[in-house]
Amino acid sequence: MKMGTALIYDEEMTKYKLLWVDPACKIEVPERLTVSHDALVRNSLADRCVAIPVREATDAEILLAHSEEYLEAVKKTPYMTLEDLKEFTLQYGDVYFHPNIYHCAKLAVGAALQLVDSVVTGKVRNGMALVRPPGHHSMRSAANGFCVFNNVAIAARYAKQKYGLERVLIVDWDVHHGQGVQYCFEDDPSVLYFSWHRYEHQKFWPQLRESDYDSVGKEKGAGFNINVPWNKVGMENSDYLSVFCHLLLPVAYEFCPDLVLVCAGFDSAIGDPEGEMCATPDIFAHLTHLLMNLAGGKLCAVLEGGYNLTSLPQAVCQTVQTLLGDPLPQPANLSGPCTSALESLHCVRSAHRPYWSCLKHAADLPTSDISTKRIKLAEEEEEKTPKEEEKSTEEKVWPEPPKRVAPPVRSVALLPKDVTCPEGCKRFSSSEALDPLTVSKLRENFLKDADDGDALTTLSSLISITEEMKKNEICSGLALVRDVTMAMMCVVQHAAAALSNRVLVVCVGNGKVPSHIAEEGKALVVQIGSESTEEQKCKYYIPVCLKKGCSDMSGFIQAVFGLFLPLGYEYDPSLVLLVRMPDSRIHDRMWQQLTALLQSFAQGHTLVLMQEDEKACVGPTASSLLGDPAPPLERLQAPLPQDMEAMERLRHRLQADWKLLQITAPESG
Ligand SMILES: NCCCNCCCCCC(O)(O)C(F)(F)F
Numbered sequence: 001m002k003m004g005t006a007l008i009y010d011e012e013m014t015k016y017k018l019l020w021v022d023p024a025c026k027i028e029v030p031e032r033l034t035v036s037h038d039a040l041v042r043n044s045l046a047d048r049c050v051a052i053p054v055r056e057a058t059d060a061e062i063l064l065a066h067s068e069e070y071l072e073a074v075k076k077t078p079y080m081t082l083e084d085l086k087e088f089t090l091q092y093g094d095v096y097f098h099p100n101i102y103h104c105a106k107l108a109v110g111a112a113l114q115l116v117d118s119v120v121t122g123k124v125r126n127g128m129a130l131v132r133p134p135g136h137h138s139m140r141s142a143a144n145g146f147c148v149f150n151n152v153a154i155a156a157r158y159a160k161q162k163y164g165l166e167r168v169l170i171v172d173w174d175v176h177h178g179q180g181v182q183y184c185f186e187d188d189p190s191v192l193y194f195s196w197h198r199y200e201h202q203k204f205w206p207q208l209r210e211s212d213y214d215s216v217g218k219e220k221g222a223g224f225n226i227n228v229p230w231n232k233v234g235m236e237n238s239d240y241l242s243v244f245c246h247l248l249l250p251v252a253y254e255f256c257p258d259l260v261l262v263c264a265g266f267d268s269a270i271g272d273p274e275g276e277m278c279a280t281p282d283i284f285a286h287l288t289h290l291l292m293n294l295a296g297g298k299l300c301a302v303l304e305g306g307y308n309l310t311s312l313p314q315a316v317c318q319t320v321q322t323l324l325g326d327p328l329p330q331p332a333n334l335s336g337p338c339t340s341a342l343e344s345l346h347c348v349r350s351a352h353r354p355y356w357s358c359l360k361h362a363a364d365l366p367t368s369d370i371s372t373k374r375i376k377l378a379e380e381e382e383e384k385t386p387k388e389e390e391k392s393t394e395e396k397v398w399p400e401p402p403k404r405v406a407p408p409v410r411s412v413a414l415l416p417k418d419v420t421c422p423e424g425c426k427r428f429s430s431s432e433a434l435d436p437l438t439v440s441k442l443r444e445n446f447l448k449d450a451d452d453g454d455a456l457t458t459l460s461s462l463i464s465i466t467e468e469m470k471k472n473e474i475c476s477g478l479a480l481v482r483d484v485t486m487a488m489m490c491v492v493q494h495a496a497a498a499l500s501n502r503v504l505v506v507c508v509g510n511g512k513v514p515s516h517i518a519e520e521g522k523a524l525v526v527q528i529g530s531e532s533t534e535e536q537k538c539k540y541y542i543p544v545c546l547k548k549g550c551s552d553m554s555g556f557i558q559a560v561f562g563l564f565l566p567l568g569y570e571y572d573p574s575l576v577l578l579v580r581m582p583d584s585r586i587h588d589r590m591w592q593q594l595t596a597l598l599q600s601f602a603q604g605h606t607l608v609l610m611q612e613d614e615k616a617c618v619g620p621t622a623s624s625l626l627g628d629p630a631p632p633l634e635r636l637q638a639p640l641p642q643d644m645e646a647m648e649r650l651r652h653r654l655q656a657d658w659k660l661l662q663i664t665a666p667e668s669g
């Protein structure tokens with residue numbers, strides 16, 4: 001049943017601010033919280049959430065990540081004079097204290113813990129805590145970077161201690177490196193910390209050597225700390241999605257966490273004075289969605305940074321709206337990752353090769369070459385682009401994120417009469433008759449036996465469904481049909497021709513896929529099976545072969561992240577057709593993951609075709625189409641080397657046409 005999304009906010013956390021002049025801290029203002037919460041209210045998102053009250057963290061909870069002496073010292077700040085507060089602040093970096101900040105810092109931790117409780121106990125599915133002060137820079141005995149207590153680090157320790165969780169994933173999409181989190185868990189294999197951050201070869205704050213990609217964790221924690229340094233500003237949506245598809249998601253699925261915590265900083269969005277990046281607010285809808293099928297959907301997002309009072313609230317709304325299950329926006333201008341991002345991606349993948357089987361086949365240049373290569377590339381790039389002396393002063397502008405309207409009907413089911421319609425789905429019955437022209441075309445093009453009334457009804461129903469999707473009256477649908485190949489042909493033909501959709505066709509399992517539907521590019525067909533069907537003839541027909549077939553979860557999930565998602569994002573379809581070929585042998589859980597992840601595209605307009613005898617798949621498919629998180633896959637073992645090598649070759653061959661498939665910088669020179 002549909003569980004809710006928690007929203008944790010209390011205006012008490014706006015009641016502290018900078019009381020003296022400090023250029024480094026002036027951007028951290030109470031309005032950050034008020035504009036974000038007001039936007040959630042204004043967009044009718046707050047009242048769709050479950051409001052969970054904040055509470056003060058106890059000493060014991062704070063001591064999960066901080067020393068007694070530090071806590072005792074902070075406890076004294078409410079009674080300090082302005083001069084004492086200034087004095088006290090001097091011992092830390094880029095942070096300020098205020099008589100009320102200790103109270104607010106306890107509330108920020110308490111908010112994160114309330115969120116963890118609500119999600120882990122199943123009171124809600126997922127949620128977001130809007131807090132200040134932020135947390136990810138604060139260390140065991142030091143405040144730093146506007147942070148007093150490490151909200152998310154404490155939440156991770158708390159979740160493990162109170163609920164016995166074995167593995168927690170922390171994704172830090174804030175534009176600064178959360179060194180406090182890294183220090184907390186660097187020798188701990190039960191907490192995987194992932195952070196990307198503006199770095200500029202250690203020139204950007206906090207200018208730490210240990211923020212680079214070669215800090216992979218220590219001792220038992222080796223491999224469980226992932227740093228992606230951005231060595232240039234101006235990173236865009238493509239750069240973020242590439243790192244998710246080719247690094248974070250494959251590793252996260254292999255890690256198989258019991259809970260996902262997000263250090264949700266939005267200073268990585270366009271317009272932010274700190275990040276100076278160019279990713280648009282709607283990309284956070286996609287980043288959130290891509291994480292929502294881990295840990296059975298248990299996702300807690302806790303606000304960290306974000307200083308542009310326009311892009312911050314927009315990105316917060318995009319994140320919460322996705323947590324609520326609304327259809328995703330069409331991703332904006334994906335032009336492919338930049339050279340610098342590819343170089344960082346390559347370095348991180350190589351550094352983590354020894355620890356993650358999904359990265360085993362990362363092209364192996366010894367890291368030393370990479371560092372010299374890195375410097376050389378960086379210098380070349382510098383020569384090319386004129387040195388930007390002063391910070392780009394012109395105001396960044398970007399379009400309002402598109403309205404994400406949930407269609408009146410979430411999902412329809414076209415089923416034989418004897419098959420019950422899953423709860424939440426609407427049984428489709430072609431009410432109005434199709435126009436006679438379409439019917440006659442169906443007869444001549446698709447029906448073997450022109451008098452096969454049932455087949456005609458099925459095909460005309462499918463056509464009606466695609467038309468109602470086009471009008472956004474339906475979001476998604478599933479159909480049990482006698483002949484999936486004929487149904488696929490019919491839908492693609494109609495959707496591509498009559499409705500001028502770009503159709504992404506994902507065929508799971510062997511079987512002849514008439515590749516001519518891909519010829520003119522109106523459809524991109526990817527097929528995954530156990531036989532190498534005819535070689536990849538054209539740019540728009542991409543066969544993926546797994547030695548052990550679709551029952552091999554490890555290989556399958558690598559194809560999903562390394563190929564299907566990047567291709568789908570770049571192709572940007574307006575309809576996704578997911579076809580389960582007969583005897584595909586795909587596991588239900590993998591099928592549900594795929595059904596859920598493909599809703600990244602086409603604003604969720606997914607049509608699933610299955611053979612009539614696969615009645616057992618109707619329920620699980622419907623639950624994914626209705627936005628329920630797909631159940632977690634179990635821990636994945638290593639994918640077959642020959643499968644991964646074949647995928648590398650395929651990706652290498654395709655990346656000229658499909659930029660989002662790139663994972664290394666183009667050969668320099
Ligand atoms: N140009 C002024 C220099 C500011 N240097 C300190 C930046 C601190 C960033 C804090 C944050 O955004 O990472 C957090 F999430 F913690 F709030």
Ligand SMILES: [Zn+2]
Nearest residue numbers: 174175176305
């Ligand atoms: Zn930040």
